Amino acid sequence: MATQDTSYETDALIAEDIDAYLDTHQHKTMLRFITCGSVDDGKSTLIGRLLYDSKMIFEDQLDALSADSKTVGTKGQEIDFALLVDGLAAEREQGITIDVAYRFFNTEKRKFIVADCPGHEQYTRNMVTGASTADLAVILVDARKGVLVQTRRHSYLCHQLGIRNIVLAVNKMDLVDYDRQVFDDIVADYTAFAREIGIQHFTALPISGFKGDNITTAPSENTPWYDGPSLVDHLESVEVLSEVAAEKPFRMPVQWVNRPDLDFRGFSGLIANGKIAPGDPVRALPSGKTSTVKSIVTYDGELDEAIAGQSVTITLADEIDCSRGDVLCVADDPPETADQFEATLVWMADEDLSVGRAYWLKLGTQTVSATVQQPKYRVDVNTMDHLAAKSLGLNDIGVAEVYSDKPLVFEPYEKSRSLGGFILIDKITNATVAAGMLNFSLRRSQNVHWQATDITRQHHADMKNQTPRVLWFTGLSGSGKSTIANEVEKKLALMNRHTFLLDGDNVRHGLNKDLGFTEADRIENIRRIGEVARLMTDAGLIVLTAFISPFRAERQMVRDMLTDHEFVEIFVDTPLEVAERRDVKGLYKKARSGKLKNFTGIDSPYEAPQKPEITVNTVEMTPEQAASYIIDQILPLK
Template sequence: TQTRRHSRLLALLGVRRIVAGSARPGDTVRILPSGVSATIDRIVALDGDLEEAGTGQSVTLTLVPDVDVSRGNLIAAATAPPEVADQFEADLVWMSERPLLPGRSYWLKLGAETVGARISDLKHKVNIDTGELLAAPTLTLNDIGLCTLALDAPVAFEPYTVNRDLGGFILIDRMTKETAGAGMIRFALRRAANIHPQALTVSRSDRAALKRQSPLVLWFTGLSGAGKSTIANRVEQRLLAEGFHSVMLDGDNVRHGLNRDLGFTDADRVENIRRVAEVARLMTDAGLIVLVSFISPFREERRMARERMEAGEFVEVFIDVPLDVAEARDLKGLYAKARAGQLSHFTGIDSPYEVPEAPDLRIDAAGCSVDEAAERIIALVHAAQAAGRSG
């Protein structure tokens, strides 16, 4: 019935307020960001049908045809719809005591739409006393900066100077759920406007079937000196002996090539893991079992890596040792240099390691041998392969 459809639309639209302009039955509208067109059949308010509704009114629209309108979608006049984009230049005010980390994924809330977003480039921050533009690797509480935003999906928007409702946004910390920042969109960046996904005939399933295995990422995390690479290397030896196709990504090795331009600041560590997660994802598309051995100190980036993979294809392996044990194993003398102040941003000394709260597997590397640790991980691989075959 019409009433039932009204209720469904109310639930889906979430925000039912007209933020700009007016609407009449018979108007052609466009649903954004999908771009689907429809015609307004009725405009319904609490006291009945309306012949016209304008800015600030809360109404329900019935559309012909009955197109799909999801929560967060925008209904706009077909003749002059807002822009749709997934990259912006924006002014940003930082409101969190946790510093901004370029490359980290945040939630961006714009109108009724919420999407994943990251700061891909922090151009500068503003000295609020002098107006001077300063180079800055991060923003801290109450800092103001100019940045480039990259979103996980396109959104409908207008520049803040044109429409505050469709140009103002907040950033939300995905771990703490606190409002981390507030921003104003200047304009869209058209860097990927003409780039579209290429359809491929050979699928990831085809590649996995050729190898007779299910893709999987084994993500080894832990302190420097915990034994991540040693255990991962032994696991890969076992996988090779059993006929599996695998590849190992080691933190030190990757920093000699793909990530040689990155340092060890928190922001660089975030970008380090983002790049490696993307590489691991590509390798699962090739049907491989990928062993990733990185300190990966932050929970948020490990969560991001998990979300980049298909469901059931990510296993977090926490190689757990006390700091004093890791330090005693350090043949390179890195801990000693860090304690002497000769090496900055060293995990466990002057840079934090956030212990996994619920790893898929925890290895007490101080209480078991490398072979015992590898055996436990191989058992987990076998279980994942069995689940993949049954699925």
Template sequence: MPRQSELIAEDIEQYLERHARKSMLRFITCGSVDDGKSTLIGRMLYESKMLFDDQLTALEKDSRKVGTQGDGLDFALLVDGLAAEREQGITIDVAYRYFTTERRKFVVADTPGHEQYTRNMVTGASTADLAVILVDARKGVLAQTRRHSFLASLLGIRHVVLAVNKLDLVGYSQEVFERISGEYAEFAAEIGLSDVVAIPLSAYVGDNLTERSDNTPWWTGPTLMDHLESVEIEDEAGSGPFRMPVQWVNRPHLDFRGFSGRIVGGAVRVGERVRVLPSGRESTVARIVTMDGDLQEAIAGQSVTITLTDEIDISRGDVLAGADSPPDTADQFEGHVVWMSEHEMLPERPYLCQIGTMTVQARITRPKYKINVNTLEKTATSTLVLNEIGMCNISFDRRVPFDAYTENRETGGFILIDRITNATVGAGMLTHALRRSHNIHWQTVDIDAEARTRLNGHRSQVVWLTGLSGSGKSTIANEVERRLYALGCHTYLLDGDNIRHGLGRDLGFTPADRVENIRRVTEVARLMADAGLIVLASFISPFRAERNAAREAIGEGLFCEVHVDTPLGVAEQRDPKGLYKKARQGVLENFTGVDSPYEAPESPELRIDTTTTSPAEAADQIIEHLRRRRVIA
């Protein structure tokens, strides 16, 4: 006769095997402040724990063992703990909770209700299949209800539960419930949410959570848990074409070269033809390798290593796709952008962009419009601020494989990262490639920069002088050009004031206009350097991000940053154009050093202190630096 411990171990194994076969539902809870999200989640965790105990009463001593098998079971956070967390006001990030019932496994993202934490809601919703949107029965549909519903729709969530909570505080009124659910249904239809189930609840009491409540005899619909356990989620990625962004190239020895990643769409079989994007090269799948052995077929959600029958140049960020149904490739797009930074979005500022496993440089042009999520009105705008949503044109620095976000979240969604702070500042959903992305191509020319350098007798270079107004940039740049001309060099001086008379005459001095001005100057300087000239660029150029972008666009070896370093007090004393005086009087807005910041270079090639160095001595230093760089003889 088997011992009791053997029976327990056998039962645990059976439970874990049955648990592993359960489907998983990822959902998000959201709503306005104090609508009862934490109480609802705590109650669900509590009820799932009770169910767990009922199923395994004979195994209570081993329940902790079952809960630590990597199944995502988390029974530590119950009602009281979550309520205390809410009251202390510390829930400002996405909190993921895991629980299971007899029929399904769940991952729930609990996001704050405050408007300033909309970015957290976006994070939680980006991987969710369903949204539980709570409404306080006493307050009805609020602005945050509309905001979260719109974001859920925008982020591809098609299933919504409208949880009309705290019904006990309105006497379990059927009239109140139907009024709220009717109002919400009208709004949901406007934003394209078709699968909406409204459920009357009291999360605190437990009404209609796991069992239909006697307090709402008029309710004949499902309980919340019944609906969550039974709702059918379409696997859009699984039913779509094969997609696998390459996470890394796996080559443990010379006889094996595999490409590892998670399949984010469709399925792939050994022997099938695949295409590598963006190169377009094709090959055949030789093996599908996993930690548990080779597979004949792999599907969306699985992490695998794929080997091919041909040697193809593949790198991290490339996408393996079905040869007959590859994604498009482009470098200019239209898409929705949700801005997540307290600093406004500056059009044409370069940001890092992560799409799939690829990191590229991206710029956002001026938004076409922003969307009022309460009224759905589209209004013109030149920028985006925290929590605003806009339809924008986005430009990447190279062609990338992509799908529309509505077809595949993984290959159509992206995040934007500040290049200086490394903070995530925005999230986006691509809708389509711009037509011009396919119609514009690089034209091959016979005479290149190297040929022009030989003709000129010196190398090209961009000497970028940056500093406060009145620091002496233009005086020094003019002296440097005069000496280079005397040496027979081909030069051109781009001066900030002169550019404003033509190339930048339509721009003001707002941060966004300054970014655009430097972007235009960078392109001109890059072309002039390609023509073989030594370019002197004299601009305040107050922001590091734009100066760093200029360095990257022009090329590290062709770019020399010179910080003309003058203390603000000294520059203001000089004030040759009277600009500081106007700024102090409030006549001139957005003036660098007064009401607009100047971000000094952190590691320039040259730093010139104009309080101790004359323009002639500064020019000597720059000429000598160009000689050390072998730009001139």
């Protein structure tokens, strides 16, 4: 009987130990870090070594790794740790990292998520993705090669992306016989560069990812001259962003208004900074309305306090206007609101930045339409010089002004990643084209306010007894846009409608006479016309515009400026050879001879509408017939 009791006691102690272990593991802090640097500096091998040394590889994985190492690896019969991370077939074939690979491991003190970032300049955009959420960067340098261009590029990007914990890991020390002088020279070279870009502090380690020197324990017997921590010791001791974020003023971008029934209305989101408790005063931006926290709700019940990093639903004591994209913040220390900024951009698309083109700007849960002005400069990562630039190309880093169509709730990126970091999205392809960091708002944006007037746009329309419209004629030069638009306006005049015709050539004599025919100038030309057309619809007019307007993105930009159903896209569909035969102005002939550059249809593209409201074919109908057809399609006008 006594033995049985002892068994029960032993089982209870084991269960207690298991519970204690699980509790300790659950409350470990999480460090997110990246490995980056130039090609073949050993990033994947280092991560593979960390996984191996932390016992995060199962026996079957180890067997498969050993087999793969014999056929794919470069170390003969030894384990090629890089294969643990290089998962794509193309990566194994080429021996390089292409995509960002995320891996999880843990030690007794901390949990880790590591992102293995590609070293090729071609995949810099992938590296930015990995660095955007990292607390720390391990920048590897091949001891045989020293500090290279990509070392500098990645260091600069890490610093710009707000990573303040930098580890300079001088790798492959085994291939230079663990020579201290080699290590010291590389550290001195990197120190000089780091000071130029604003990195005030970094930790330098001599390591061998393949041999395991100074990875989990230090000093290695091969580097008796090194007296610093091992890589793992350092990773376990640095401060993580979540710990810092908890000490900042409360910020929570609203992701969802939670309304399961008529009795409950809460605001759900991830707390970006600070802490919050029931009874705390809060402010909703951009409306500025204030209230107090009534409760903090989670799936597991209500909380007495919530901190940065937690996803919660907050209910308020008052019914205030707050929706997705708004930001709940501490009442007496709110972030800024503005619509014009200076920003640092990392261009991530194969197509160059189109200055003046409207992109979707996504910042946290906020999405607005925004345009980028001509860059103030781009950065040469080799010399850190600021170079003049008219645009930005793939992997370029530059500084430019960004204008949004609505005010954004933001904080400078160096103060808050959540409210300072954004992406730009192409409106046509939905591809992410750039990552950006807001530096500050432009002072002029704070001094310009919308002046309310008593006579509304609806009143203007009612006075004219019509519904405002923008009839947007688009097509090749010589398609007959202006002729048909003129015929439509004459018919509308006979119907006693109030109209105004904006013609491409006429506008370039005045409003847009400073613009040429480059892609950037064409974009700005259409933006200005769109703004004028919007003002005219505010006045209650039916506006007709006859412009080539070759790019879908700009036609969509004008559509977005107007209210629903006000924009009517009319595609004057004329084959190029027909338009060229008409060529009453001789423009096609000049373009063919090379005397007229950037001419649509010859050396500049025309993007035909995909779903126009109206299409007319001038080969099949006369201008008079086309005008009558258009009138029939837009009726009634009230």
